[in-house]
Amino acid sequence: MIESIFVAVSGMRGHERALSVISNNVANMNTPGFRGSTVRFADVFHGSAGGSSQNGAGGQRAAGGGVDASRTLLDLRPGExxxxxxxxxxxxxxxxxxxxxxxxxxxxxxxxxxxxxxxxxxxxxxxxxxxxxxxxxxxxxxxxxxxxxxxSAPRATTTVRLDGILSNRGENGRTIEPLAIFDSRGVKHTLRLEIAIDPAAPAGLSRWDITVFEDDIEIGEGEVEFIGTGPSPGSSPVAITLDLQGVDPAEIDFDFESVMLLPETNAALSLAHQDGYGTGAxxxxxxxxxxxxxxxxxxxxxxxxxxxxxxxxxxxxxxxxxxxxxxxxxxxxxxxxxxxxxxxxxxxxxxxLSNVDLTQAFSELILMQRGYQASSQVISTANDMLQALLQMRAGQ
Structure with a gap:
């Protein structure tokens, strides 16, 4: 009976450890990356498991020593x-x-x-x-x-691509402002580009003078020619050397391939793209x-x-x-x-998220509680039997 108490105590300790593991799983159900654990219950036997009794009946002479719940196993299933x-x-x-x-x-x-x-x-x-x-x-x-x-290192502007309609009637659509470009240091320059028709151009050819300003100071000029509604072959892009303020002169190609020459009164030119940029964080x-x-x-x-x-x-x-x-x-x-x-x-x-299954944890919780209570009941029963034995001994 004394041994049965120790066996039951091992059961109580094992189920208590399992309760602790389950409570840790539940406590970490919202911990990112957490992996749940389960207690590994293993039976413990003492003595020899072979041989037979004196009357020839088969069986084992080993005595159960309780339960070993000292090891836990990780549940490595992925979480949601x-x-x-x-x-x-x-x-x-x-x-x-x-x-x-x-x-x-x-x-x-x-x-x-x-x-x-x-x-x-x-x-x-x-x-x-x-x-x-x-x-x-x-x-x-x-x-x-x-x-x-x-x-990100800066890049100086080398090409400016223009878009829109250039009017051959009136002054509409002949100015682009602001026109932003970048120098080799990544510094931004805000320019103004003006286009004016050249009245001395040969018949059948439309020639336009290009002037670039920075802070109302002229910093470069060039010309582009149109035949029909588009630039003449070899006329675009127009390479213009700009005397930008605070930096060495820079040659920039102004691309007019997307510009159309039409008799529109509401014509407008715009900057479609420029390939420079400043320092980036x-x-x-x-x-x-x-x-x-x-x-x-x-x-x-x-x-x-x-x-x-x-x-x-x-x-x-x-x-x-x-x-x-x-x-x-x-x-x-x-x-x-x-x-x-x-x-x-x-x-x-x-x-x-953690891979803790709350439904499964509660089910295991009930099983561990019953196991703990059952082991506790064994101790109570063994204690009653010991008390009866001592009373019998005292009555002799």
Whole structure:
């Protein structure tokens, strides 16, 4: 009877541990990237399980020693995706993990993909100092950083393309203002372009004088010819050297191919496109489905930054929880560090929720409660039997 009490106590402790694990699962049901756990119940036997009794009846001489509930098993099923509409929140579609680095340099693995850039331009797990790892230029794994991507270099304007209708009657549609271009330093210049017909042009040819102004100061001139409704062959583009203020002169091609010469009274010319831009700062950042950081700048330019490195762990039994939805790998098989692909994609503006099934957790909760109560009842019964035995002993 004494032994039965110890066996029942092991049952109570095992079910108490299971209740603790279930409560932890339920408490973290809204923790991104959390993986639930289950307690592994294993029976314990003492003695030999072979042989037979003296009267020849078969059976085992081993005595049950209770239950071992000291080990837990991770539930590595994926959680559902939740939309956050935040560019640096990412969700992994497929079996794999993000790779992060602790301050000690140790690598850890997580499915919680809420990231942000710190003051040093390194991508970290949001609210922590864990650095998110990427594939470097030499193929090595290193922290993902903005270094070299903080700005977009300027580009000087080389071509200005015009559009619209130029009127050969009246003065309408012969001025473009403002006309913005950029010099080699990325500085913006606001110009005015005026076009005037040349009355001395030969018959059948329409010649137009082009004058460019900056702050009402003439900085360049040229001419374009029309035959019929369009520029004559070889007349467009018109190369004009502009004496821009504060910078060396720049030659710019003015393209009139899209301009039509018509007898319209409501004619109008406009700037269709110019190929220059100033220095750009980072306007937005997001990851594409292959884990490549896509950077957009304030000058409307884009660049591809570093790409996330992901981990495929075949021996998932070697994963150990570290808290904060992090896992440490203690297995013997090498970790497969790889890039995203069709079988393992990165989805932006999403976060993975925990994989806790609340309905299943409540069902397990009831079973553990009954197990605990049953073990408690065994102790009460064994205690009553001991009390009866002691009373019998005292009555002798």
């Amino acid at each position: 995706a939740s939309r956050t509409n935040r560019d640096l929140d990412v969700f992994l579609e497929g079996e794999g993990f993000f790779v992060v680095q602790e301050e000690s340099g140790a690598l850890r693995y997580t499915r919680a993909g809420s990231f942000d850039f710190n003051v040093d331009g390194e991508l970290v797990v949001r609210g922590t100092k864990l650095k998110v790892m990427a594939r470097g230029e030499n193929g090595a794994i290193a922290p993902l950083t903005r270094e070299g991507f903080r700005t 980072i306007a937005s950042e997001k990851f594409d489905e292959f884990g490549v950081l896509k950077i957009t700048y304030t000058n409307e330019q884009t660049r591809d930054g570093p790409s996330l490195v992901l981990a495929r762990i075949n021996d998932q039994g070697g994963l150990v929880e570290r808290g904060d939805a992090l896992f440490e790998y203690r297995g013997t098989h090498p970790v497969d560090f790889r890039s995203a692909a069709d079988d393992l994609k990165v989805r932006g503006r999403l976060l993975e």
